[in-house]
Amino acid sequence: MNLQDFKFSRDKWQKEFTLALRQRVNDYFQTNNISKYANAAMVTKTVVLIGAFAALYAAIITGWVATPWLAILAWITLGIVTAGIGFSVMHDANHGAYSRNKYVNGVLGWVINLIGGFSVNWKIQHNTLHHSFTNVHGMDEDIDAGKLLRFSPEQEHLWFHRFQHLYAWFLYSLMTHMWITTKDFKQLFRYRNNGLLEQHSISFAGAFSHLLLVKVVYYAYLLVIPLVFSPFAWWVTLIGFLLMHSALGFLLGCVFQTAHVMESSHFPAADEDGNLEYNWAVHQLMTTTNYAPGNRLLSWFVGGLNYQVEHHLFPNICHIHYRKLSQIVSETAKEYNLPYKSLPTFREALRIHWRMLKTLGNGATVLPVAA
Template sequence: MSLPKFPKSQNSFSHELKERVHRYFEDNNIASTGNGHLYFKAIVLPLLYIFLYVHVVFFTPPTFWALAECALIGLTVAAIGFNIMHDGGHGSFSSKPWLNNIAFFSLNILGGSNFMWNMKHNVIHHAYTNIDGLDDDIDAKPFLRMATTQPKLKMHKYQHLYFWFLYSLLYLFWVFFTDFRKYFSHRVGSVPLKKMKTKDHLIFWASKIFFYGYIMVLPIIKFGLLTWLAGFLTMALTGGFVLSIVFQLAHTVQDATFPMPDETTHKMDDEWTVHQLKTTANFATNNKWICWYVGGLNFQVEHHLFPKISHIHYPAISKIVKQTCREFGISYIEYPKMVTAIASHVSYLRSVGQAH
């Protein structure tokens, strides 16, 4: 599939929006990167992860509490991904590149690959959001049909019922399968993988070996295969579901669109900024706990428009984005509560699963 081209702006919306957001930081004399609130989470969440791991593995609480702590480890994995890794990967964690690299490398400690994620998320997903054939985030074939342009199978009629279980498998697939598929196929979906340097290969394999060592080998030696499996699956399924649902609520909902380029010219109808607004949604932006836990990813609109700005600032700049959209008559998709967004996601999966 040829890469689509976005037309240049025919009005001043993009320019005006960028100017207003830039002015906000300039007038308030604040950096667009992370601040003390983010760095507090960057200390607390990894320490919580280490504490829970050490307590479960080396102090062995009773079975019920051990499984509860494993579930909490899964929630902590997701929180580290949302808050620390994600900002680090976008270079918005800190103004210092080495701190961004450390934050981004947390993904490797948790079983993923920052090289593969950068290609999949930064290079492809953010550039070609919701474009079938390019955006790997909406490619769950054959199990799920995420867009009407994808093949339809009989089982998709029920995908709004069984997706809950599939979403739980995300983390397992991520650390045991999808990274390796990208590595050996040299592709992310239909897009060729950027050439890996010797250093990239070494980091990829060393990270995987380290992760499997502390998350599999050590616990299996200590507790046995079945006991480890019970705890690991509790952790992985919990974390996988949370990671999946948060990202899916941002793009696969009823009000989001899935535009495709012209078959002949490969041009998109909308400029890139408007495309992001049409394909992205916010949810539960007034819920302070959700905002804290998901690292501002419930402000997905602001994140897609300004990925280089730390999520700490999304609540403030969302007011600017909303006002500018109103003035230019451009839609701004937002669901007031998380449950509302989930309902919209379920309805969307139902409609796509039944559509021809």
């Protein structure tokens, strides 16, 4: 099916919930006279993260680190900081949530190109497909990892999936290795073929030229320049670069998959006419899980993505506000007898995700949904 073939429910009760929730969130910002965009704390975080990235990069290419092992450690730390920039700065900007100024969002959103991705593809995959059709098989590419991983009960079950709860973590570490090599090119051709580029008024020729330029710049500054200027042997730089991406991919996989591939998650399927069971807002409640709401350090690093419910309901609001909004969302959901899924710790979220991978790997097609 195409995007336009799907129709969310128009159920009156769900519509009343959606309207009430939006009104209460709007009232929160108006009553407190605050902007839904970034505040001083968010700007400070942006400066800290980008500054840390620049400092680590400078240390690597100038030899400020004294030994090869410290250089490799600096590369791994660079991967962790890169994840923080992606979670916090780039993510909000590409949702138009960082600033009311579209040029600020454009510049900060373009940062994804400097950390291995491609902004054109990311916006289509994440903003359009994932946020519109969360956990819908065949539409949400976040639950489509090819044949190696089975993230959905509708996906074909293969014999080796019984081991996916063991090997998935290694595959997560390869995620951005795929970004910087083949994925972006395959994705761009796929979006051309299925009409998504045209729907977004994007020229394939222009996007392809842009993608080539992005990859050349990325490899030039993050691999070639360190190879040329680092005082250490070439293999130190190469190992460091590979480990940086392994750390980055592993963190991205753990943070995002624990929000949707969970025992409490629904995997809604449309009927033959494209009708979905829930309206868009309730769909997000049914398919999304929060975790570690009391862990402020984790929340700071992952850009509020431990509040995935709030992010999916209000992607155009800067994540710096999610902690406050979570009380409004949970209370409104309870009032309308709708689920609000939240786990106490990140460790618990990882444990349940592991168990869910095992369940899906054993071939389950009907899942026992936990509230």
